[in-house]
Amino acid sequence: MKKNVVKFVFLGLALLFLVFASLGQYIFEEGSTLYELSRDNIGKFFGVVDFFKNNVDPIVETLAVIVFLWVVAYLFTLLINVVTKRGKRSKTIGDLLQSVVKYGSVIIGIFLILSAWGVSSPTLLASAGILALAISFGAQSLVEDILAGLFIIFEKEFVVGDIIQVADFRGRVIEMGVRTTKLEDVNGDVQIINNSDIRSAINTSYKYSPVICDVSISYGADLVKVEEVIKSNLERIKKAIPQIKEGPFYFGVQELGNSSVILRIYAKSEETDKYQARRLLNREVKLIFDENKIEIPFNQLDVHMKE
Template sequence: MTKQDFMGPKGIIIIALAVFTVLTWVFSDQIYGADAVFYQNNFGNSALNTAVSYIPAVIKTIVIMFCAWLINFVVQIVLEYFAKGSKEVITAMKLIKSLVKYLIFIVAILLCLSAWGVNTATLIASAGILSLIIGLGAQSLIADIIAGLFMVFENDFEVGDIVVIDGWRGTVTEIGMRTTKLVDYRGNIKIVNNSKISTVINQSKKTSVALCYIGVEYGDDLSRIELVIRDNIDRVKSHIPQIINGPFYKGVDSLGESSVNLLFMADCKEEDLFIVQRAMNREWKIVFDENHINIPFPQVTVSQYEAHQETMD
């Protein structure tokens, strides 16, 4: 929650709920006590008496949910403070934050049920209710939670890694108890249930390889071009700080229709892959221009067909 939220309508609601919570604590005897007006049944109407008798439970529910939100808010801030350093620490803290949020929510629900007179101990111990919950879909929830724990403990990927899941490439921003969130380079967010993640390509475990293809004219002297490349390869590297190893000249990759295609490679971090590829294209273009090495473009020769017409005498 941002500072702007506190200054707006959300902040007003939070302050009002805080004041309401304090007042219910101060006047708890008058609200929940045996002599409270809500239990007097002196309104002359049975339906109205019943409705009024539920007011303390409603008040308790509001207070419990607000306190649960407040506790979760404070705990999330504390955990966020410690979620610094290595990717392992950040990933673990993200998972703990998700776990704490669910635990607080479950406890709050049980307290609310208790406020309405439900015997929560019996509810928890009831095998029939548990079976009903599982039958209503808790299998997938449990599967998501177990899958999330395995992903963290087996270190398949971490927050900040670039991965490919179901053909979707993005940076892992959160590994939660139920879902994993990815964001691509356009800012699109993909949310995947942990149990649905079957195969993962982790592109951040090792360095990636940036590729650069440049075509030269067939008429140019290839030996001279390779000498120019050798003399300028260190200069190109000095202009691209994201390169870890390289760049390396790998020779003639293919013989195209209009050009001899040369291949350059460089090791870099996955998050720098496209930056390095664009930078190598630029730097080698500058080098080739300075040394009068032409990069060809497709050319088409068009000839006009003239039909032979015989004249009749």
């Protein structure tokens, strides 16, 4: 509380000082000490009114440039959103174009505003060349990020909406820019990764992901009958689980376990749906087994007593 009070006091004093420096010559009587102090001394550095009076044209032109570029950037953004509305790859390219429009409008605006304030075009071009040279030496990582982002997009390594794994972080791509990529994991945590740091990324959304159900039956069960029950209900399972894109298929005996015979049912779904599809597949198989009186055994141990 004490720190906040001190901050407000200093802020108030600063505002009073600016008002005195800028408007003192209009408030105090001409010829008074405060009038002379505000006009001839402090007013030289904080003459806000005089500044606006003497620079009306550049200020108006600056405001016009800002408003014009904002409107143009906004219209381009709307157009990009409409054109790239459908498809993951279209949205990825749309995000990239929006980043280019944003940064490009800022750079163009800086040049136009400096030109409005009397900076000559040769000076601007020379400054741009020096700036580009400084970036090439001092901001190599920035250039690497931009080039890496362009290669990722045009080589279709992944797009917005894909599930990828970079190092130890696995998540869905929620945004791709010219410099960084944002991933969101199942917990909602967002990691921002520089494009140049994305190496050996695993794209799990490139194809449909497997959905596997391994179900056990006892050794005493009629294997042929159980297989007939599974095969006859595959279409029912597919209708009951809309997340399944391919299958399901019965793959046969997966393993001869210690206490049971393990059968495998296989399907495919989108990467984002595979866990829910697996839960629903397990549920449907359990219901089908219950309806057909097929027992799913639990772990058993036979103990033989020596006489």
